Amino acid sequence: MAVTLKDIAEKVGVTESTVSRVLNGIPKASEKTQKKIFKVAAELGYNPNQIARSLVTKETKTIGLIISDLANTYFARVASGIEKIASKYGYSLVISTTGGQENAELKYINLLQEKRVDGLLFASGKMPVSCRKLLIKSEIPTVVVAREVAEELPSVHIDNVKESYRAVEYLIKAGHTKIAMISGSAVDKESGAYRIQGYKKALNDNNLEIKEDLIVEGNFKLASGIRAMNKLLQINKNITAVFAASDEMGVGAIKAIKKAGLKVPHDISVIGFDNNIISLASEPELTTISQPEEKLGQQAMEMLYKVIKEQPLTAHKIYLPCQLIKRNSVQSII
Amino acid sequence: MAVTLKDIAEKVGVTESTVSRVLNGIPKASEKTQKKIFKVAAELGYNPNQIARSLVTKETKTIGLIISDLANTYFARVASGIEKIASKYGYSLVISTTGGQENAELKYINLLQEKRVDGLLFASGKMPVSCRKLLIKSEIPTVVVAREVAEELPSVHIDNVKESYRAVEYLIKAGHTKIAMISGSAVDKESGAYRIQGYKKALNDNNLEIKEDLIVEGNFKLASGIRAMNKLLQINKNITAVFAASDEMGVGAIKAIKKAGLKVPHDISVIGFDNNIISLASEPELTTISQPEEKLGQQAMEMLYKVIKEQPLTAHKIYLPCQLIKRNSVQSII
DNA sequence: AAACTTTAGTCAAGCGCTTGTCTTAAATTA
DNA sequence: TAATTTAAGACAAGCGCTTGACTAAAGTTT
Numbered sequence: 001m002a003v004t005l006k007d008i009a010e011k012v013g014v015t016e017s018t019v020s021r022v023l024n025g026i027p028k029a030s031e032k033t034q035k036k037i038f039k040v041a042a043e044l045g046y047n048p049n050q051i052a053r054s055l056v057t058k059e060t061k062t063i064g065l066i067i068s069d070l071a072n073t074y075f076a077r078v079a080s081g082i083e084k085i086a087s088k089y090g091y092s093l094v095i096s097t098t099g100g101q102e103n104a105e106l107k108y109i110n111l112l113q114e115k116r117v118d119g120l121l122f123a124s125g126k127m128p129v130s131c132r133k134l135l136i137k138s139e140i141p142t143v144v145v146a147r148e149v150a151e152e153l154p155s156v157h158i159d160n161v162k163e164s165y166r167a168v169e170y171l172i173k174a175g176h177t178k179i180a181m182i183s184g185s186a187v188d189k190e191s192g193a194y195r196i197q198g199y200k201k202a203l204n205d206n207n208l209e210i211k212e213d214l215i216v217e218g219n220f221k222l223a224s225g226i227r228a229m230n231k232l233l234q235i236n237k238n239i240t241a242v243f244a245a246s247d248e249m250g251v252g253a254i255k256a257i258k259k260a261g262l263k264v265p266h267d268i269s270v271i272g273f274d275n276n277i278i279s280l281a282s283e284p285e286l287t288t289i290s291q292p293e294e295k296l297g298q299q300a301m302e303m304l305y306k307v308i309k310e311q312p313l314t315a316h317k318i319y320l321p322c323q324l325i326k327r328n329s330v331q332s333i334i
Numbered sequence: 335m336a337v338t339l340k341d342i343a344e345k346v347g348v349t350e351s352t353v354s355r356v357l358n359g360i361p362k363a364s365e366k367t368q369k370k371i372f373k374v375a376a377e378l379g380y381n382p383n384q385i386a387r388s389l390v391t392k393e394t395k396t397i398g399l400i401i402s403d404l405a406n407t408y409f410a411r412v413a414s415g416i417e418k419i420a421s422k423y424g425y426s427l428v429i430s431t432t433g434g435q436e437n438a439e440l441k442y443i444n445l446l447q448e449k450r451v452d453g454l455l456f457a458s459g460k461m462p463v464s465c466r467k468l469l470i471k472s473e474i475p476t477v478v479v480a481r482e483v484a485e486e487l488p489s490v491h492i493d494n495v496k497e498s499y500r501a502v503e504y505l506i507k508a509g510h511t512k513i514a515m516i517s518g519s520a521v522d523k524e525s526g527a528y529r530i531q532g533y534k535k536a537l538n539d540n541n542l543e544i545k546e547d548l549i550v551e552g553n554f555k556l557a558s559g560i561r562a563m564n565k566l567l568q569i570n571k572n573i574t575a576v577f578a579a580s581d582e583m584g585v586g587a588i589k590a591i592k593k594a595g596l597k598v599p600h601d602i603s604v605i606g607f608d609n610n611i612i613s614l615a616s617e618p619e620l621t622t623i624s625q626p627e628e629k630l631g632q633q634a635m636e637m638l639y640k641v642i643k644e645q646p647l648t649a650h651k652i653y654l655p656c657q658l659i660k661r662n663s664v665q666s667i668i
Numbered sequence: 669a670a671a672c673t674t675t676a677g678t679c680a681a682g683c684g685c686t687t688g689t690c691t692t693a694a695a696t697t698a
Numbered sequence: 699t700a701a702t703t704t705a706a707g708a709c710a711a712g713c714g715c716t717t718g719a720c721t722a723a724a725g726t727t728t
Contacts, residue, residue, distance in 0.1 A: 004684055015708055020686060029706060045471070050448040051394065052684035054385045055713045062428065062449075070417060071628065076410035083404060083431050092449065094396070094428045097417050114384040115396075115426065137379070222614060251615045258617075280556060281585045281615040283592075294405065338714055349678055354716060363676060386714035389683045 003044040011040050023048070054116065063119040063304065064112035064140075065095045066105060073276060074293055078123055078146055081297025089305050091118065100125030106134060113138050119304045121145055122153075126190045141307040145300035146293075147190075154307060154316040156299045158291055160191045163322040164198025167271050167289050168243050170324060172206050175334030176241035176269060179203065180214040182228040182253060184245040192220075195245045195273065214239065218249045222278075225252020233260050240268060240333060247272040251282040254329065265331035275325055284328035292320050337378040345374050357382070388450065396426045397453040397638065398446035398474075402434045407610060408627055412457055412480055415631025423639050425452065434459030440468060447472050453638045455479055456487075460524045475641040479634035480627075481524075488641060488650040490634045494525045497623050497656045498532025501605050502577050504621075504658060506540050509668035510575035510603060513537065514548040516562040516587060518579040526554075529579045529607065548573065552583045556612075559586020567594050574602060574667060581606035585616040588663065599665035609659055618662035626654050 005016045005023075012019065014033060021028045022037045023046075029037070054060045063086055067075050079095065086093050094117065098104035105124050109131060112120060119141040122131070127147060135142050136152060144155035171179050181199045184192035196215060203210050216231050218224030225244060229252060232239065244250035250272030254264050264270055264284055272279055275290030299320060339350045339357075346353065348367060355362045356371045357380075363371070388394045397420055401409050413429065420427050428451065432438035439458050443465060446454060453475040456465070461481060469476050470486060478489035505513050515533045518526035530549060537544050550565050552558030559578060563586060566573065578584035584606030588598050598604055598618055606613055609624030633654060 002684095006684080014706095016685075017687075017709080018707055020684095021707090024686085027705095033706080047444070047447050047472075049389075049450060049684050051385055051388045051450050052713090053686075055383075055389055055684080055715090056686045058713080060385065069414070070404075071411045071414035073407055073410070076407070076413075077405045079410075079429075080403070080405035080431065083429060087430070092428045092430065092445065094426045095413075095417060096421070096426065097414065110381070111426065113381050116383060116385050138381075222611065248611070255615075255617075277556065277582070278612050278615045281612045283589075283617040336714095339716095340714080348676095350715075351679080351717075352677060354714095355677095358716085367676080383714055386683090387716075389685090389714080390716045392683080 002049070003046050004049070005046075007044060008037060008040050008046060011044070012036050058116075060116050060118055061090055062092045062094055062115065062117045063121060063301075064108075064115070064117040065093055065121045065123065066108050066112070067095060067097055067121075067123045068100045068125055070095065070097055074274065074291070075123060075146075077293035078297040078300075081294035081299075082121055082145075082301045083297075084294075085298045085301035085305070089301075098124045102128045102130065105131050109134050109138065113140060119143075119308045121300055121304060123147065123300075126187060141304060143300050143304045143307060146296055154303055156296055156303060156318045156320065158296070158322055159319045160194035161198040161201065162319075163289050163291075164195040164243070164245070164273070165202045166198075166322075166324060167273065168199050168202035169206070170287075171241045171243065171269060171271060171330065172202065172208070174241075174269065174330060174332040177208055178214075178237060178239040178241070179208070180216070180232050180239045180242040182225055182232070182242060182244040182249045183215055183217050184220040184249075186217060192245060199243055211237070218245070218252075220246040220248060222248040222252045225249030226256045227252075229253040229256035230260075233257070241330070242268060242270050244270060244272050247274040247276040247279045247286055247288055250286050250288065250329070251278050254282050254284070254286065265329050269330040271330055275323075279325075279327070282329075287327045287330045288325050290323040290325045292322065295320055336383070337380050338383070339380075341378060342371060342374050342380060345378070346370050392450070394450050394452055395424055396428055396449065396451050397455060397635075398442075398449070398451040399427055399429045399455045400439060400442050400446070400458050401429060401431055401455075402458045404429065404431055408608065408625070409457060409480075411627035412631040412634075415628035415633075416455055416479075416635045417631075418628075419632045419635035419639070423635075432458045436462045436464065439465050443468050443472065447474060453477075453642045455634055455638060457481065457634075460521060475638060477634050477638045477641060480630055488637055490630060490637060490652045490654065492625055492630070492656055493653045494528035495532040495535065496653075497625075498529040498577070498579070498607070499536045500532075500656075500658060501607065501623050502533050502536035503540070505575045505577065505603065505605060505664065506536065506542070508575075508603065508664060508666040511542055512548075512571060512573040512575070513542070514550070514566050514573045514576040516559055516566070516576060516578040516583045517549055517551050518554040518583075520551060526579060533577055545571070552579070552586075554580040554582060556582040556586045559583030560590045561586075563587040563590035564594075567591070575664070576602060576604050578604060578606050581608040581610040581613045581620055581622055584620050584622065584663070585612050588616055588618070588620065599663050603664040605664055609657075613659075613661070616663075621661045621664045622659050624657040624659045626656065629654055 005019050009016045009019045096108040123145045144153050183196050186192045216228040218228045272286045272288035275288050279286035279288050339353050343350045343353045430442040457479045517530050520526045550562040552562045606620045606622035609622050613620035613622050
């Protein structure tokens with residue numbers, strides 16, 4: 001089987017503890033023995049058993065990531081950002097995907113606790129109370145990323161209200177007054193809901209009337225954008241602009257508008273959200289709000305590292321700014 | 335600190351071994367004690383220490399994934415497929431990203447070995463000899479996914495030559511004879527190179543001349559597709575179709591063609607590769623070869639599971655078929 | 669009733685490391 | 699030169715669990 005400290009110790013003629021210390025760079029041996037130990041270790045192809053080490057040190061150098069869906073570009077990028085920083089600090093990442101299902105989330109929190117991860121990152125759906133309780137009880141350092149609700153937990157995210165506000169305000173400043181919205185699923189306290197909130201606030205602050213039938217719900221996907229836009233086109237209240245809560249839906253909207261024989265942005269302007277690569281593929285290219293997914297992940301991991309090292313269980317929140325990317329799908333009408 | 339078997343044992347009045355057996359469902363206790371043990375375990379909020387268990391069972395229920403880049407849709411989907419099946423079999427996934435760097439790959443193979451993962455999935459760049467050696471020496475069950483080179487190791491991938499051949503053949507059957515190619519980076523034995531091979535073979539088998547200057551290299555990204563197409567347009571040998579080795583480049587090509595005042599597919603037909611969501615966003619929608627990324631991941635994990643359970647170190651290879659997705663970017667000219 | 673099985677446990681070793689304490693010989697100091 | 703410090707290492711316990719071997723009492727068989 002695998003070679004152990006004992007094997008090295010015997011071959012060199014010292015005890016395990018000496019070998020352990022030397023291999024860990026604790027200076028407790030003569031140059032000679034050190035050399036010998038390193039040499040024998042290399043000869044034997046020694047590969048330390050991190051499991052055994054973890055058992056005594058109570059550190060696994062592993063952090064758990066509970067995430068909704070890896071196949072989703074957005075989450076994949078967040079994960080990517082997390083992984084980079086984790087790796088920088090010498091941590092491995094174990095990833096569990098939940099599809100946003102509460103029971104899966106619960107299950108994985110438990111599992112990761114059994115694995116004794118040093119910390120936990122939560123980037124799944126809206127965090128249910130049950131999860132929060134379990135997390136807090138487990139005492140695992142945790143930070144929540146990319147989700148709005150995290151009362152007792154430190155978290156990093158974007159300000160969906162503010163960023164949506166910015167998108168809609170941009171439309172308003174371009175002279176639009178009949179602005180529709182294609183929202184994502186508007187579940188309470190999730191990004192979809194906050195984006196609607198931002199839309200309404202922008203209208204309100206600019207003395208524009210909020211018409212509920214101009215808000216039609218999609219599911220963030222392209223096809224749903226097409227459907228939603230078609231519905232909007234039927235209602236037709238002379239809208240001149242639409243704010244889509246995702247780029248996929250934005251592109252869908254553009255396609256629907258064009259199919260209806262109208263022109264973007266000449267007849268209707270469209271603005272999206274995410275700055276997905278898809279926004280560059282559409283014709284015209286989609287003006288959008290760019291989210292800092294990678295940075296979100298990086299910041300979250302940096303934060304988690306601090307929590308692990310210093311244990312300040314403060315429910316600290318940080319917001320990362322987005323950027324308005326102007327392209328060709330919005331036209332000024334003043 | 336955390337509650338252990340010992341704590342439960344003491345409170346119930348039995349030994350640790352009894353508690354362990356009961357909690358693991360090994361029937362070695364009376365109904366009464368069993369009930370009591372479960373009750374006390376729940377009361378105390380017992381959460382088994384998988385580290386300690388792993389130390390003795392030599393199983394971590396963890397598999398390692400070495401992958402090139404999570405932010406890349408393609409790999410993210412492969413990873414997603416892997417995760418699903420891993421989870422089905424009760425394994426966790428620890429992910430390391432390498433950016434295709436050989437030293438990073440080596441480093442992570444070592445790291446994952448230290449963590450005593452039960453198996454390893456390799457989905458990084460072209461696998462260097464050094465990695466293969468290390469992997470084989472480590473004796474960790476390994477399967478390679480989404481990469482063409484894996485001589486001594488079991489692997490699952492698509493047949494890039496064949497699928498590219500199919501794309502080009504489709505163009506030829508539509509009457510095209512002047513077909514250009516926008517290739518990905520053509521590093522030896524990587525997908526980019528194989529796709530070129532498929533392109534050439536298709537031309538060859540159909541008695542069409544291969545002109546090296548009609549193959550221009552991109553890097554799989556959208557912007558490189560635009561650049562490449564512009565170059566092609568300059569050369570201008572009356573090409574009527576182009577095969578792009580990725581959808582991003584395909585969409586880039588379409589944009590370039592349109593910008594040059596020509597029409598797709600009226601003047602030039604374009605076919606892509608991947609079936610990325612981007613292919614649906616472009617105008618016209620891009621005809622392409624659809625890769626089964628998720629399935630690739632799933633199959634690889636299924637395969638790994640078998641290897642772990644049965645240890646047949648056979649260098650088994652499996653190829654998953656792709657699909658030609660016909661949309662509107664290719665026109666028949668006969 | 670003696671011999672054998674079962675049941676319900678106990679006991680102890682061991683997985684591969686780390687780490688605090690102790691020991692001995694050499695090096696330094698007064 | 700005797701006393702003290704330091705260097706180089708040995709010793710042993712322990713992390714939390716699993717598991718094979720053993721035991722004592724109860725139940726079953728003939």
